[in-house]
Amino acid sequence: MKVQQISIFIENKSGRLAEVARVLGEKGVNIRALSLADTSDFGILRLIVDNTDVAKDILKASGFTVSKTEVVAVEVPDQPGGLSSILGVLDEAKVNVEYMYAFVERNAGNAVIIFRFDETDDAIKVLQQKGISILPGDHIYGL
């Protein structure tokens, strides 16, 4: 039920994001989802790619500091209040969300939210109990 994500430390200066995309593209790694959290000095780039381990090795070899984390992908129902009902469930169960970001599925056109939780396993249990649709890793990597 978990999705592998890689995080990359990048300095906040022009060209670093493009450099990450370039080295991955050169080796044929496809980026499925991306988010950047940044301060004035540095940023943490999070990627979901079609081949996590290969991407991690390539980036490390190119001199980046990389870590691998597990996140959860949730499909948001295409109806008003879809996202807020999911957040409501998490809030009620006191599940702490470290961060989240969204992207749109290319084929189905549905919104997918990527969640990073403090306690990933507990969070998955809560979501499942409430019948919320969790997308498996293979589904996301193969988008």
Place this chain on the structure above:
Amino acid sequence: MSQLSHKIWDPLHECLNRSDLERLQLERLRTTLDRVANVPCYQEKFQQAGVSVNDIHTLDDLAKLPFTTKEDLRLNYPYGMFAVPMRDVVRIHSSSGTTGKPTVVGYTRKDLDDWSGLVARFMTAAGVVADDIVHIAFGYGLFTGAFGLHYGAELIGSAVIPMSGGNTERQIMILKDYGATALVCTPSYALTLADRIERMGHDPRTYLSLKVGLFGGEPWSEGLRREIEERLNIIATDNYGLSEIVGPGVAGECLCKNGMHIFEDHFLPEIINPETGEVLPPGEKGELVLTNIVQEAIPLIRYRTRDITRLHYDQCECGRTLVRMDKTMGRSDDMLIIKGVNVFPTQIEEVLFQVEGCEPHYQLVIEREGTLDTLEVQVEVNENIFFDEMRKQRAFVESLEKRLATNIGLHAKVKLVEPSAITRHEGKANRIIDRRKG
């Protein structure tokens, strides 16, 4: 670890009360001044400063006398600063002299005996006793380190292995087979030994019989001490000396490890502001100045060591009454003045090394914005200090900034940079980019 001896080698001199000590110091200082009055270099210096040895009535009067520097020794190379005729000199040593002429020092027979006694004091303070087997891996030669420790250990009655430097595998064989219990070398060589023992497929914590290490010859941090103690399973102690002033034997740690006791009945310590030469009150950080009040061959008056430290006069638990000096925090030549605060790159390094798994490459960037100086500490990120959550990453930066502020007494901005963002250089000086100049 507690089986180490807490003996004091020379309780008469190491546990004197301060007023008796000061009386002895003044008497010895005046005798020494009478002797250096015949050295042409001092005659000239005192005359230029408009003082006479007859103006020195108290220990505080010492501040009236001019400083002696390494440059004086160079100008009087090789024997110009000697205060005794050559027939009384029984030994010559000299500094490594990496640039220009080396500095030369001499010892009379009595000086060699005194030196042995001083080294015996700090080796005893580190727990070395007659039963110990002391492996000396300093190079024997013009350098004072190996001979100093050799004489001290022999005086204590330990069995000395005069191994000298080089050939690490052979060193390990002898350490192991001869059952050495005390190791004398540079701190970095202690780690080399641990590395090699590991590569040979053994556990350096149990492979040897070592209990204690006496390390010197280069500056080292508390972080390095912890690493050596952990990896070799020994007590690692520090001692201090410089070839111009006797060599090792100026000061050494007791097992309390809270500073090195300076053997004040032989050396008068002062702390000065390296910029102005002004004597600073007790407890302040500055350059250590030493006056050799016992040595016969080449007693130096107010010698500027260039080493930065701080003196502590409160009583140590070991029973010694002698003042304690901090581990040297760098050379006065490396000192940076930022917003009027004296900052040493080693202080910043110490904070960075305290962070678990950090051991980072860093660089200091000093700039001037308007009239204000700013200090930025750039730290290369590695996997141990990289967090996927921004909250944790920022908390890490903030905690580093807080620790730096406590340690150096000024706000420094910490900036995380990508690995390899900082150019690799030999030596510390290149870790500093001062954009205020030029």
